[in-house]
Amino acid sequence: MGNFCACLAPKSIKKKPTKRLLNPPLPTNSSKRWTRVRSSRKEKPDAALTQDQVLAAAILFQQHQQRNGRDPFDRTTSLRYPKSGSKNSNALPRSSSSRARSLTDPLLQPHQLVSQNVKLEDVETNHFVLVHGGGFGAWCWYKTIALLEEGGYKATAIDLTGSGVHSFDPNRITSLLQYVQPLIDFLEKLAEGEKVILVGHDFGGACIAYAMELFPFRIAKAIFIAAAMLTNGQNTLDMFSQQAGADDLMQQAQTFSYTNGNNHPPTAINLEKSLLRDLFFNQSLAKDVALASVSMRPIPFAPILEKLCLSDLKYGSVRRFYIETTEDNAIPITLQDSMINKSPPEQVFRLKGADHSPFFSKPQALNKLLIEISKIKTPS
Numbered sequence: 325m326g327n328f329c330a331c332l333a334p335k336s337i338k339k340k341p342t343k344r345l346l347n348p349p350l351p352t353n354s355s356k357r358w359t360r361v362r363s364s365r366k367e368k369p370d371a372a373l374t375q376d377q378v379l380a381a382a383i384l385f386q387q388h389q390q391r392n393g394r395d396p397f398d399r400t401t402s403l404r405y406p407k408s409g410s411k412n413s414n415a416l417p418r419s420s421s422s423r424a425r426s427l428t429d430p431l432l433q434p435h436q437l438v439s440q441n442v443k444l445e446d447v448e449t450n451h452f453v454l455v456h457g458g459g460f461g462a463w464c465w466y467k468t469i470a471l472l473e474e475g476g477y478k479a480t481a482i483d484l485t486g487s488g489v490h491s492f493d494p495n496r497i498t499s500l501l502q503y504v505q506p507l508i509d510f511l512e513k514l515a516e517g518e519k520v521i522l523v524g525h526d527f528g529g530a531c532i533a534y535a536m537e538l539f540p541f542r543i544a545k546a547i548f549i550a551a552a553m554l555t556n557g558q559n560t561l562d563m564f565s566q567q568a569g570a571d572d573l574m575q576q577a578q579t580f581s582y583t584n585g586n587n588h589p590p591t592a593i594n595l596e597k598s599l600l601r602d603l604f605f606n607q608s609l610a611k612d613v614a615l616a617s618v619s620m621r622p623i624p625f626a627p628i629l630e631k632l633c634l635s636d637l638k639y640g641s642v643r644r645f646y647i648e649t650t651e652d653n654a655i656p657i658t659l660q661d662s663m664i665n666k667s668p669p670e671q672v673f674r675l676k677g678a679d680h681s682p683f684f685s686k687p688q689a690l691n692k693l694l695i696e697i698s699k700i701k702t703p704s
Contacts, residue, residue, distance in 0.1 A: 447698050448544045449519045454481040455507060457526020457551070458623035459595055461488020463615070464525075467687040468694070475695060480520075482507050484531065486624055495583040495591040497624035504531045504627075511539045519544040521698060524551045526655070526680070527623070530560050533632055533639060540638045547697055549690070550649040550680055553663045556634040560627075566659060573653060577603050581622060589629070592622035607651050607677060607685035616681075644669035645697050647682070647690070654680040671700070 452472055454465045462481035472479040485503050486494035497503050514520065522543050524532035529551025536543055552560045577599040580590035595603070597617050605613045634640070646669045648660050664672055673693050678686040 448702075449521060450476065450698065451478040451480070451518075451520045452694065452698075453507075453510065453520045453522050454479060455522065455524045455528035455531050456481070456484065456487060457524075457528045458593070458628075459487075459620045460526065460528075460616075461490075461619060461621070463488055463619050464681065465683055468683045468691060471687060471691040472694065475691070477695070477698070480510070482510060484528075487621055488619070494622040494624040495581055498626050500530070500534055500627040500630040500632075502627075503624055504534050507531060507535050508538065511535060511542050514542055518542065521545045521547065521694075523547045523549060523694065525549045525683070526551055527560055527628070529553050530627075530632065533634060536642045537632075537634055537639045540641045543642050545643045545645060545697060545700075547645045547647065547694065548669070549647045549682060550652050550655050550660065550678075551646075552655075553644070553646060553667055553669070554632050554634070555667050556639075557631050559629055559631045561629055563659075563663065564655075566662060573599065573603055580625070590625045592625055593628075594622050595620065603653050604680045605684060606653055607679040608681055609684065612681075612684040616684075643700075643702075645700075646672045647693055648672060648674045649678040649680060649682055650674060650676050651678060651685075652680045671697075673697075 454462070454468060456462060456464055462483045465479070465481040469479040469481060483490045484506055486492040486497050490506065501508070511520075519542055522532040522535065522545070524530075524546070529548045532546055532548075532551075533554060536546055552563050554560065554563055577596045579594045579596065581592040581594060582588065583591040597620075600617055600620070601608075601613050605616065646660070646664055648657060648664075649655075650657055652660070673696075675682050675686050675689055675693070678689070682690045
């Protein structure tokens, strides 16, 4: 997403100090075999997709087994706990990936990711609600869901209207409320007193902001990941137009649908599949790019035009956190910094080496940050 119209002059807003943190250092004693070089063996897209489908099925079956009081799988394509009595219980296990794993994002066990002196019952809520970006769907969070659940957390990924497996035609979406309705329905059904941590990626940032204004009492924290973090009266188009003319790749990737005729505004944005890797997944695995290429759908245009009405009393009462992605070609780090400076969150974290889709390119490091944010206490 980005560069839809001519640049609009941003308003001068007084900056507030924001605590900015780099992603915590990771262990340095990992094997020398793990380098940033990709495996020389090329994966076929069909085989890669089959592997992801098997992984998704394994996760669902494991949840079913656990609900019925049975032991979880001893061996899956996701993380595995070390067997009791093993001499190398703290050793980093081999990844099921076909590439050598980056030293900056090693395959860590849940007990290595979560601080041992903090218990889950000490956090305000252990329930993450994951909201995808424009064109994406709940499918993009499959690694994040697996990692969070293996760490004892609960994770729910939402398919917004016309996204993922939601069957509605994106060209027929006429408002932000209609687009966000599945998230609204979920929050309305939460038990009295139950809170969640909302996580928004890309255009999902505007979506969770809309929900924060409606349900501030049901949201413990809001985490924006390479996301549109808007101010009152701003729409997503305003934010992206700030980088107009600076990103030819985004302009090349975009085509528009005019279901209502060429004399009317566009109804949806389509993205050229051949440019998806360079735009969204320039640091991600080939199998994840293949998964995205057959799963992404058009982005409804009307919600992008809608200005947000955000109040200090409601939206402003929810604790906000931002996770920056340094190798992002869709929302460059300069644009992320601009949004942060205009509406400073409580803390800012930075994922080094992450592209626009850190749930693919840096799943372990992203998981660690999500867990760390869940533990941050309310300032006294």
